[in-house]
Amino acid sequence: MGLAARRVASQSAGVERNQDSGARPVLAGEHYAHYGAWHIDLPPLSLPDMLRQAAAQRGNHPLVDFLGRTYSYNEIWRAAEGFAAGLQKRGLGRGDRIGLYLPNVPLYVAAYFGALLAGATVVNFSPLYSAEELEAQVANSGTRVLVTVDSSALLPTALEVLDHSPLENLVVARLPDMLPRLKGWAMRLFARKQLTAIPARADVTAWQDYLSSQAPTAVPIDPQHDIALLQYTGGTTGTPKGAMLTHQNLTANARQIRAIDPDQGRRDMVLGVLPLFHVFANTCILNRTIANGGCIAMLPRFEAGQVLATIGRVRPTSLFAVPTMYQALLDHPQLKDTDFSSLRETISGGAPLPLPLKRRFEEETGVKVVEGYGLTESSGVVSTNPLHGENREGTIGQVLPLTRVRLLDKEDPLRDPPGNEPGELAINGPQVMQGYWNRPDAAATAFVERDGERWFRTGDIATFDTDGFIRIVDRLKDMINVGGFKVFPSTLEKHLVEHPSVKEALVIGVPDDYLGERPRAYVTLTDDGPPVTGDDLLAWLKPHIGKHERIESVVIRDSLPKTPIGKLDRKALVAEVLGASSQ
Known part of the structure; x- marks a missing residue:
C-alpha cells in the first residue's frame, strides 16, 4: 500500500470544485502524501467492540505499563466488564453519564470502557478543575456517578462536589494499589499526606467493592448515533461546551490515524504522558493504541525528568506531546544523556509548533517532529504531516483518510473567500461531532450547510498549498x-x-x-x-x-x-x- 495506493487516492478522491463560484477547491485527497489510500472502509464499530477484538487478539500482552507494572489486555477487559456489571446492578446504563475525574492511571482505561460497555456515556473532567468548575460541569452534563482516586489532590474536591451538586455517587480507587508493589508500599508508608482516606458513606464506594463478579448484560450500541463521550471544549472563548462524540466518531478517528501509519503491525509502545482526559490523548494514545494492539507506557503527569527516564526504560516507538512539553524536555539537563533512537514517530499537536523549537528539538535528539492538527469537535485529529516522507514546516500537513476541508469567507460562511485570501477552515468527515450537549444554539452556529453537506466551522483561518498541505494563519476570534x-x-x-x-x-x-x-x-x-x-x-x-x-x-x-x-x-x-x- 505504498506509492500505487497514493496514486489511486489522488485520482479517486481528487479535488472537488465548489459549486458556488467554481474557483475554490474543497481539499480531499489530491496529491495524497500519506501512507495508504485516502478512501478507506470504516464500518460502524463501537468502542467496547474495539477493545473486545483487541483483547481477543492480544490476550495477555500488555496494554498498559504503569511505572513498571504491566496490565494485560485481558486484565483491563475483565475490569471493564466488572465495572459495567456494577453499574448495571445499580440501575445505571443507557442514557446515563458516568464521569472520570482521573489522572493517567490504569483505572482510567477500565472505567472508560466499562461505562461504555454498560451503554452509558463517559464525561471527562480535568484533575486540575476547582470544585466550582467541576460542580458546574457535573451539573451541566447530568453526571450521576464520578470515578476518582484517593489522591489528596482529587478526593477532597470530589467529595465537596458530591455534597453540593446533583452527583449521586462517588467511586474511589486506591492509588497505591495500582502501582508496582514496592512503590505502592512506599507511598502508603512515606507519602501518606498525598492520600486521603475513603470516607465511610453510603454514597461513596471503593472501586473494588463497586465491581461485580457477574457478567454484564449485553447492551446493543448503535455506533453511528449513540454518544460515547461528552468532551468539554477547552473554553478558549466563553463557557466550555460538551462536544457529543459517538462511538463511530472515536473509533473512526483511531482507525484513520492507524491507516496512515506505515509501521502498523510492528512493535508499538506509546509514551502516554498527555492527559487522557484530553481528546488529543484519548484518541492518539488510548484509542489508536488499542486499535493497533500496542502498549501505553503511562505516566500520571508530565515531569520532564520522568519522561526522559521512561524513554530510556521502555524504548517507546511513538511520542505525542504539545509544544511546551518539547520545550521542557529541551530544558532538562538529562536530555543529552537520553537515547531517542527508538522513536519512529514524534508528533506535536494541541497548539502551533514554533519552528525554532521544532528545529532545536530535532537537532538535539535526532528525531523528526511531525506537526498535526485537530479539535475536540473532530474527535482529536483532522490532519497531520506524513509520518514518513515530506514534513513541510509551517503546515499542519494533509487531511486524514475520508476527511475533507474547505475555506469559508471570514464574514459570510455561505461564500468562499475572494481570490487567494485566507478563509475560515471548515471540515467534513466521519470524526466530526454530532453537536453540543444541551446547546442546539451553539451547534447551529458551529455548522454551516454548503452544497447540501454539513461542515464544521473550526474558527481557524487557513490557506491551502496547491498540493494539499494546509497552513493555519490564526484563530478568527483572536484577530x-x-x-x-x-x-x-x-x-x-x-x-x-x-x-x-x-x-x-x-x-x-x-x-x-x-x-x-x-x-x-x-x-x-x-x-x-x-x-x-x-x-x-x-x-x-x-x-x-x-x-x-x-x-x-x-x-x-x-x-x-x-x-x-x-x-x-x-x-x-x-x-x-x-x-x-x-x-
Missing part, C-alpha cells in the same frame, strides 16, 4: 482590529520566538483610543540567550512586520499562563490583563 486592519497574533508570535532570547510568546489586543486596538506581546526568555529588554525586542521586531502590525509594547515575564494540557492560554492572559469582562 486584532487595528484601525480596520486585521492583525494575526500568531504572525507576531512566530517572529518573536525566532529571537534567540525568546522562549515563549503570546500577543493579545489591548484597547487604544485612536486605533481601537493595538497588539501587545508577553514573552518569557531562554536561559542561554543574550540579555534583552522589552524595548530591545520591539526594535528587533520592527523591520520584520508591517506598520499596522506594530506592537504597543513587549512585556517580559517569568511565566505565561497555560491550559491543563500545557498549551499557552491566551484566554487566561486576556482575562488577567483586561479583566474577565473582556471574554
Whole structure:
C-alpha cells in the first residue's frame, strides 16, 4: 500500500470544485502524501467492540505499563466488564453519564470502557478543575456517578462536589494499589499526606467493592448515533461546551490515524504522558493504541525528568506531546544523556509548533517532529504531516483518510473567500461531532450547510498549498482590529520566538483610543540567550512586520499562563490583563 495506493487516492478522491463560484477547491485527497489510500472502509464499530477484538487478539500482552507494572489486555477487559456489571446492578446504563475525574492511571482505561460497555456515556473532567468548575460541569452534563482516586489532590474536591451538586455517587480507587508493589508500599508508608482516606458513606464506594463478579448484560450500541463521550471544549472563548462524540466518531478517528501509519503491525509502545482526559490523548494514545494492539507506557503527569527516564526504560516507538512539553524536555539537563533512537514517530499537536523549537528539538535528539492538527469537535485529529516522507514546516500537513476541508469567507460562511485570501477552515468527515450537549444554539452556529453537506466551522483561518498541505494563519476570534486592519497574533508570535532570547510568546489586543486596538506581546526568555529588554525586542521586531502590525509594547515575564494540557492560554492572559469582562 505504498506509492500505487497514493496514486489511486489522488485520482479517486481528487479535488472537488465548489459549486458556488467554481474557483475554490474543497481539499480531499489530491496529491495524497500519506501512507495508504485516502478512501478507506470504516464500518460502524463501537468502542467496547474495539477493545473486545483487541483483547481477543492480544490476550495477555500488555496494554498498559504503569511505572513498571504491566496490565494485560485481558486484565483491563475483565475490569471493564466488572465495572459495567456494577453499574448495571445499580440501575445505571443507557442514557446515563458516568464521569472520570482521573489522572493517567490504569483505572482510567477500565472505567472508560466499562461505562461504555454498560451503554452509558463517559464525561471527562480535568484533575486540575476547582470544585466550582467541576460542580458546574457535573451539573451541566447530568453526571450521576464520578470515578476518582484517593489522591489528596482529587478526593477532597470530589467529595465537596458530591455534597453540593446533583452527583449521586462517588467511586474511589486506591492509588497505591495500582502501582508496582514496592512503590505502592512506599507511598502508603512515606507519602501518606498525598492520600486521603475513603470516607465511610453510603454514597461513596471503593472501586473494588463497586465491581461485580457477574457478567454484564449485553447492551446493543448503535455506533453511528449513540454518544460515547461528552468532551468539554477547552473554553478558549466563553463557557466550555460538551462536544457529543459517538462511538463511530472515536473509533473512526483511531482507525484513520492507524491507516496512515506505515509501521502498523510492528512493535508499538506509546509514551502516554498527555492527559487522557484530553481528546488529543484519548484518541492518539488510548484509542489508536488499542486499535493497533500496542502498549501505553503511562505516566500520571508530565515531569520532564520522568519522561526522559521512561524513554530510556521502555524504548517507546511513538511520542505525542504539545509544544511546551518539547520545550521542557529541551530544558532538562538529562536530555543529552537520553537515547531517542527508538522513536519512529514524534508528533506535536494541541497548539502551533514554533519552528525554532521544532528545529532545536530535532537537532538535539535526532528525531523528526511531525506537526498535526485537530479539535475536540473532530474527535482529536483532522490532519497531520506524513509520518514518513515530506514534513513541510509551517503546515499542519494533509487531511486524514475520508476527511475533507474547505475555506469559508471570514464574514459570510455561505461564500468562499475572494481570490487567494485566507478563509475560515471548515471540515467534513466521519470524526466530526454530532453537536453540543444541551446547546442546539451553539451547534447551529458551529455548522454551516454548503452544497447540501454539513461542515464544521473550526474558527481557524487557513490557506491551502496547491498540493494539499494546509497552513493555519490564526484563530478568527483572536484577530486584532487595528484601525480596520486585521492583525494575526500568531504572525507576531512566530517572529518573536525566532529571537534567540525568546522562549515563549503570546500577543493579545489591548484597547487604544485612536486605533481601537493595538497588539501587545508577553514573552518569557531562554536561559542561554543574550540579555534583552522589552524595548530591545520591539526594535528587533520592527523591520520584520508591517506598520499596522506594530506592537504597543513587549512585556517580559517569568511565566505565561497555560491550559491543563500545557498549551499557552491566551484566554487566561486576556482575562488577567483586561479583566474577565473582556471574554
